[in-house]
Amino acid sequence: MLNELIRYNTLVILAGTGLxxxxxxxxxxxTVLRRRALAGDALAHATLPGLCLAFLIxxxxxLPALLLGAAITGLFGLFCxxxxxxxxxxxxxxxLALVLGVFFGAGIVLSRWIQNRTTDxxxxxxxxFLLGKTSGMILSDVLLxxxxxxxxxxxxxxxxxxFQITLFDSSFAQATGWPTASLDLLLMLLxxxxxxxxxxxxxxxxMTSLLVxxxxxxxxxxxxxxxxxxxxxxxxxxxxxTGVILSTLFEDLPTGSLMTLAAAIVFVFSAFLAPCRxxxxxxxxxxxxxxxxxxxK
Amino acid sequence: xxxxxxxxxxxxxxxxxxITAPPVLEVHDLTVAYREKPxxxxxxxxxxxxxxxxxxxxxxxxxxxxxxxxxGLLPVSSGTVEVFGRPLKxxxxxxGYVPQRESVxxxxxxxxxxxVLMGTYGRLGWFRRPRETERKLARECLARMGLEGLxxxxxxxxxxxxxxxxxxxxxxxxxxDLYFMDEPMAGVDAATEHAIFQVLAELRDQGKTVVVVHxxxxxxxxxxxxxxxxxxxxxAYGPTSxxxxxxxxxxxxxxxxAILEELAVALKVGRPTP
Numbered sequence: 001m002l003n004e005l006i007r008y009n010t011l012v013i014l015a016g017t018g019l020x021x022x023x024x025x026x027x028x029x030x031t032v033l034r035r036r037a038l039a040g041d042a043l044a045h046a047t048l049p050g051l052c053l054a055f056l057i058x059x060x061x062x063l064p065a066l067l068l069g070a071a072i073t074g075l076f077g078l079f080c081x082x083x084x085x086x087x088x089x090x091x092x093x094x095x096l097a098l099v100l101g102v103f104f105g106a107g108i109v110l111s112r113w114i115q116n117r118t119t120d121x122x123x124x125x126x127x128x129f130l131l132g133k134t135s136g137m138i139l140s141d142v143l144l145x146x147x148x149x150x151x152x153x154x155x156x157x158x159x160x161x162x163f164q165i166t167l168f169d170s171s172f173a174q175a176t177g178w179p180t181a182s183l184d185l186l187l188m189l190l191x192x193x194x195x196x197x198x199x200x201x202x203x204x205x206x207m208t209s210l211l212v213x214x215x216x217x218x219x220x221x222x223x224x225x226x227x228x229x230x231x232x233x234x235x236x237x238x239x240x241x242t243g244v245i246l247s248t249l250f251e252d253l254p255t256g257s258l259m260t261l262a263a264a265i266v267f268v269f270s271a272f273l274a275p276c277r278x279x280x281x282x283x284x285x286x287x288x289x290x291x292x293x294x295x296x297k
Numbered sequence: 298x299x300x301x302x303x304x305x306x307x308x309x310x311x312x313x314x315x316i317t318a319p320p321v322l323e324v325h326d327l328t329v330a331y332r333e334k335p336x337x338x339x340x341x342x343x344x345x346x347x348x349x350x351x352x353x354x355x356x357x358x359x360x361x362x363x364x365x366x367x368x369g370l371l372p373v374s375s376g377t378v379e380v381f382g383r384p385l386k387x388x389x390x391x392x393g394y395v396p397q398r399e400s401v402x403x404x405x406x407x408x409x410x411x412x413v414l415m416g417t418y419g420r421l422g423w424f425r426r427p428r429e430t431e432r433k434l435a436r437e438c439l440a441r442m443g444l445e446g447l448x449x450x451x452x453x454x455x456x457x458x459x460x461x462x463x464x465x466x467x468x469x470x471x472x473x474d475l476y477f478m479d480e481p482m483a484g485v486d487a488a489t490e491h492a493i494f495q496v497l498a499e500l501r502d503q504g505k506t507v508v509v510v511h512x513x514x515x516x517x518x519x520x521x522x523x524x525x526x527x528x529x530x531x532x533a534y535g536p537t538s539x540x541x542x543x544x545x546x547x548x549x550x551x552x553x554x555a556i557l558e559e560l561a562v563a564l565k566v567g568r569p570t571p
Contacts, residue, residue: 033405161426165415169401175368176419176471177389219406223451228406 010248013134016142016149017201017240020194021210021259023149025236026156027194028211029218029229030187033167038093039078039188041208042100044195046077048107048204051129052114061125063141063200071196077103078188104204132203132256134244141200148197152190163187164225201240203256210236210256213263220274239263319382320345321475321506322367327376329359329366335529336362340376342525342534349501350508351521351537355550358528360510361397364477368394380475390419393473395464395481403453403460410435410448412463416470431470438469443492458485465493476500476507483512494520517541 031040047070054069055061077099084095111126128136156163165173166183174180191211198207218232243259272279320343327340337359344350352360365371367378369385380388393416413435414427421427427435439448442462452460461481468476478497482490494516497507501522511517517524517537524540526532526549533540533549 158424161418161421162423164407164411165418168405168407168412169396169415171365171370171396171400172394172415172467174370175389175392175394175396175477176415177386178418223406224408224411225406 009137009139010244012139012142013137013201014241014244016137016146017134017244017255018237019146019149019153020198020201021214021236021238021240022233023152023236024194024198024210024240025214025218025232025234026229027152027187027190028213028215028236029225029232030156030163030167031191031211032215032219033225034184034187036188036191037208037212038096039081040191040195040211042081042096042103043074043078043188043192044199044204044207045100045107046103047071047074047196047199048104048129049073049110050107051126051199052107052110055114055126056110064144066129067144067196067199070199071192073103074195075189075192078192107204128203128254129199130203130205131254132199132201132206132243132259134201134247134255135251137200145197145200148193152193152197155186155190159183159186160226160229168225201244201255202259203254206256206260209260209263210239213260213267214239217263217267217270220270220277235263235266238266319379321347321381322508323379323382324367325377325379327363327366327378328374329362329371330374335374337366337527338530340527340531342531344506344508344523347501347504347506348522349497349520350506350523350525351517352508352510352525352527353512353514353517353549354527354532358549360527361479363527364479364508364510368392368477391474393468393471393476395468395476395478397479398457398461398464398483405452407452408449409439409444409452409455409463412452413438413448413466413470416467416472419471434472435466435470438466439463441469441496442466458489461485462489462493465496469496474505476505478507478509480510480512482516490516514546 028040031037050069050071050073051066052069053073054066057069058065081092081095081099084090084098085092090098114126125136162178162183165176165178166180170180173183194211195207198210202210214232214235215228217235218228221231222228239259239262242262243255243257246258246262247253247255270278273281275281322344324340324342327337328335329337340363352363354360362371366373366376367385369378378385380392385392410432414431416438417427417431417434421431436448439445442465444459444462444466447455447459452463455463461484465478465481468478481493485493497509497520500507509521511521518541521537523535524537525534526540526545528549528551533545
C-alpha cells in the first residue's frame with residue numbers, strides 16, 4: 001500500500017493534481033465573488049459532447065485532442081448561455097440550466113453510442129471523464145494539466161489588481177478606464193481552462209464543486225480578497241491531493257467524488273470552527289450578548 | 298493638506314481656470330434610450346469653469362442615467378462628451394466617480410483601505426501594484442473624510458454614512474479634476490452631509506469641478522454654484538441664482554404638491570425675504 005503511494009507515477013500525479021486543485025481554488029474564488037459559480041458548472045457539463053466528438057475524429061484516446069474538443073464545446077455552451085440570456089426573455093439561471101442539460105444529455109448519448117459502436121467500448125474510457133480517474137494517467141497527461149494550471153495561475157497573479165476592481169465595483173472600474181467586459185471574458189476563459197484541465201481527474205459532473213467549495217470555505221476565515229484567494233487555493237490543493245491518495249488506496253472509487261468530499265469536510269469544519277465568522281463563535285457571542293442583557297435588568 | 302495635490306503643476310491649474318481654455322465639460326446632444334424608449338433627450342450643456350454643479354430633478358427624471366451616460370457606462374443613442382476639450386475616453390485619469398452606494402456588494406471580502414486604494418489604480422496602470430506612496434495617499438484621503446482608524450475594517454461593518462465617505466475617499470485618491478457623484482448624500486446624517494459638502498467646496502476652491510446628483514432641494518441654493526434641472530429633457534442650466542426659481546422648478550417637477558411645498562421652504566431659505 002505504501003509502496004503504491006510512493007511510486008514515481010503516483011507522485012507525479014499527486015503533484016499535477018495538487019497544482020490543479022490550487023488553481024481551481026484561486027479561479028473559484030474569482031467566480032464565486034463574480035456570482036458565476038453556475039457558469040462553471042454549465043461549462044463543465046458542456047464539455048462532454050466535445051470529448052466524444054474529439055474521440056470520434058481522432059479515433060483513439062489522446063488526451064490533448066480530447067481536452068481541446070472539450071474546451072471548444074464547453075466555451076460554445078457558455079456562448080449559448082449569453083446569447084439566450086441577452087437575446088431572449090430567458091433569465092440567466094434558466095439559460096444556464098438549459099444549456100447544462102442539453103449539452104450533457106447530448107454528451108451522454110454520444111458516449112454511449114461510441115461504446116456500443118466500437119467492439120471494445122472501454123477503450124474509449126470516456127466514462128472515466130464523468131467522475132474522474134487518475135490511476136490510468138501517464139506522465140504526459142499530468143504535465144499537460146500542470147502546464148495549463150501554471151498558465152492560469154500566472155495570469156491571475158499578473159492581473160490580480162485588475163480582477164479585484166472589476167469584481168468589487170465594475171461600474172467604478174469601467175469609469176476609470178478598465179476594460180471590464182474583456183476582463184470578465186478572460187475570467188470565463190480561465191474557468192474554461194481550469195475545468196478542462198480538471199476533467200481527467202475530477203470529472204465533468206463534480207468539477208464545479210472544486211471551484212465553489214474551497215472558495216466558500218475560505219470566506220469563513222478572512223475578510224480580505226487576497227487572503228481568501230490563498231486560503232481557497234490551499235483548501236483546493238488539500239482536496240485534490242486527498243482525493244488522489246484515497247483513490248490510490250481504494251481502487252474502485254472515482255477521484256472526483258473523493259476530492260469533493262474532502263473539500264466538503266473542510267467546508268463544514270470552517271463553517272463551524274472559524275473564528276469570528278464560524279457558527280460556534282457567533283453563537284457564543286449571541287449567548288454572551290443575551291446574558292449581558294439579562295444582568296442589566 | 299494633501300501633498301500630492303499641492304504638487305500639482307501650477308500652470309495646469311491656471312490653464313484649467315483660464316477663460317480661453319476649453320470648457321471643463323461639454324455635453325452635446327446626448328440621447329439615451331432603453332429598448333427604443335428614450336429616457337434622456339438631446340441634453341446639451343457646458344461647464345465652462347470650475348464649479349460645484351448640482352443635478353436636480355424628480356425620481357425617474359434620468360439624473361443617474363445622465364452621469365452614467367456621460368461617463369460611458371451606458372450605451373448612448375447619440376451625442377458627444379468632451380472633457381477639457383478632448384473626448385472623455387482620453388481624459389479618464391482626470392475624471393473621478395462616486396457611484397451610488399447600492400451599486401456594490403458590501404459583504405465583499407475587502408477592507409476599507411483596499412477600497413480607497415482602488416482610486417489609485419488608474420494612475421498605476423496595468424500590472425503595477427499599489428505601494429507605500431499609494432497607501433500613504435489613501436490614508437490621507439481617509440483622514441480627510443474623517444475615517445481615521447477604520448482602514449482595516451471589512452466594509453460591511455461600517456455605517457451607511459461611513460460607507461458613503463469611503464467612496465468619497467476613493468474618489469479623492471483618484472486626484473481627478475472633474476468629479477461625478479451619484480447621490481453622495483443619500484442616507485447620511487446631517488453632520489456627515491455637512492462634512493461632505495465642506496470637502497466638495499474645498500475641491501471647488503482647488504480649481505476642480507464637482508457634478509453632483511442631488512435630491513434634497515432645500516440645500517440646493519446655498520451649496521451649488523451651478524444648477525442643472527432635468528426631467529428627461531434639460532429644463533435649465535446656469536448659475537443657481539438664475540435657475541433655482543419657482544417657475545423653472547415647477548416646470549421640472551410638474552404640479553406635484555409635496556414637492557412644491559418643499560420648494561416653498563427651499564426658496565425661503567435660499568432667499569431671505571428683504
